[in-house]
Amino acid sequence: MSIIMELKGDGKSDDTEAFMKAWQVACSSGGAVLGVPGRQNYLLRPIKFSGPCKSEISVQIYGTIEASDKASDPHWLMFNSVEKLSVKGGGTINGNGMIWWQNSCRKSKSLVRYPCKVASTALTFYRCNNLTVEHLTVKNGQQIHVLFGDSQNVNVSGLTVTAPGDSPNTDGIHVSNTHHIHILNRPWYQGGSGSANNIQFQNILMFNVTNPIIIDQNYCDQATPCQKQKSAVQISNVLYQNINGTSASDVALQFDCSQNFECEGIVLQNIDLKLQRREKAKASCNSVALNYKGDVNPHCP
Template identity: 45%
Template sequence: MAPQNSAFSNILFSIVLIFILCYNSYCCRGGTTTTSLDLHPTNEKPSDSNNEQGEILRFGGINNGHTKVSAKRMMSVADFGAKGDGKTDDSKAFLKAWKKACSSKNAVDLVIPKKKNYRLKPATFKGPCKSNITVKIDGAIEASADRSDYKRDVRHWIIFKKIQNLVVEGDGTIDGNGNIWWKNSCKINKSLPCTHAPTCFNDDEQALTFKECNNLTVENITIKDAQQMHLSFQKCLNVEARNLVVTAPEKSPNTDGIHVTGTQNIKIINSVIGTGDDCISIVSGSRNVQATNTTCGPGHGISIGSLGTGNSEAHVSDVMVDTAILNGTTNGVRIKTWQGGSGNANNMSFQNIVMYNVKNPIIIDQNYCDQDDPCDEQKSAVQITDITYKNITGTSASEVAVYFDCSKNYPCQHIVLQDINLVRDEDGKTAKASCKNVKLTQVGKVSPGCSRDLKEWFLKSTEEEEEKEEDIGHDQVVYYTDH
């Protein structure tokens, strides 16, 4: 019996020793019961049993006897054959990487590596995907310089479509290689016809497009020299675009910086934009749009529209532009609509804005006509109502700093000018306002303001309008003038 007792004692001692070692390992690290166990040693590659490239699994901790497991995959386009030498077409490799990432059951970081230049033809990255994807653009992506590569789709280069919870971020660059197209634009070469093709640029072509994406974040990237529009959000919901830099030469045609169409609940934060067209353009179907801390110039300013082209119906509402600097732009804050359109543009605020040498700092143009031939006068128009301009200061490059050219049949309604101080940029001359067919309120110090002393103006002569005027404050007036 003695040998058996000795063996039993040894076994018991071993169990106790193992328990003590385990306890010290897991429980005596600052009193925590949490552990992080890497299933893949640092000198080993993850198992490829599920063909999962770059997968990393970690135990997140032990709680009440239940082990929490989180999983995230790391992929690089280089793993799928992308060269990044600036010459090779890497389109197929990118699409293969996307297909793998989109089909993953675990969240994915899809990396475009640093110090590489990836050349791409037009490509569409489609959802829906099985899990969340973060695209980390750390290197450079450049559009193909071969114009024949765009025969199938002359309006888009890179599209992300129907994806939930997508994040696109990084300190890399997306280069549209637009210089090969601009010289063939009808707006540069007047001998070319303006039709829907890459040589024409009719406000359709986009370099980077997000279409029907929900809960989208785009941040920190640089987009430059787009074929036309740089960054477009189409029919998206819940978008944050932060810390973006968008650049193109001042004379590049139709190179809008950020274009918003049919999109709701979008925030554009801390953007620096200098292009050949609108820094930010907001068109029909867009609602709840906020643009804060925007630096714009060169370019055509921040625009609502154009709206109502081709006698179409258009709706834009609930827009706030807050805290912006516009430097040397053609326009400042602008609303532009075509005659013959219908619908409305309403509930908008432009506030805390500084202008430097801006040609048209504040402008509403309901007679917009971007064509060679004069536009025929039409009775219908997009109704513009409830627009506030507040705390806007700076210098105007033209004599007229405030310009309201509204429709006779659908005059601009409930326009507010509050605390406006705009002066001429040359020799301290006083700037002027031109106000046509607009009902407005002026609050605080407004210079220049729509004057009561205009030589050609008259109040609408219907009894209904006269009754309304009895309730209007002393600084509100209706203008119908060709001043």
């Protein structure tokens, strides 16, 4: 069953209500296809597409969905508790993050002209089991571009995430409490407590990539130095294997782990990273336990 939406698609008129009405019809129908036509821009305020739904739903995005440019809006699209959801189509989700970046709390905690604002997430999937996301572009997120949370059996492929190089803290993909997630063929440029372990990065070709191998638990994106983090996620048992290519940054391999929670069981196997001009790259390592296998270049001093 194909759902037809009465959309303006001029990038100026608010299409939120039309999207919500169409979602309600799709969610209550069996095997619905919700299509977003191409070659048009659809302006949306914050919207939550909630389940549970009667049957599986396919959302096919061909055009561009744009978030409001008002700093008072939390700017997000959320799919909540939807089983067997498919989101695809080759279209674009544009978070219009510029208004947030100039008021970034990461840059200043006390902006005078504009209040510091905590930005939110462009696209969120929460409690969406048996989820498929493929062939989409998510650009200019307010902060996090895509979040997968509390979900199972998630397959992601052909997802492009992009933002300007000077955008503050625009994370690509966050995964939280999600099991059996597969992320394939994904180009993207862009604190807390707990643990991250048993992670593998294998068979990767880098071409002029900034920071091709990095774990940075003291990340700081402001002009003045940040304090060292006192708490961090415990990172352990991470394998970097068969990674070759060129680095755009002089330091191609960087581990700056927490002084309180050293990175443990980090394995580097068959690594060969050089600078774009074919010169030797550098490595920087702090608070990390490394194990080398095969030829590894560069080495930590």
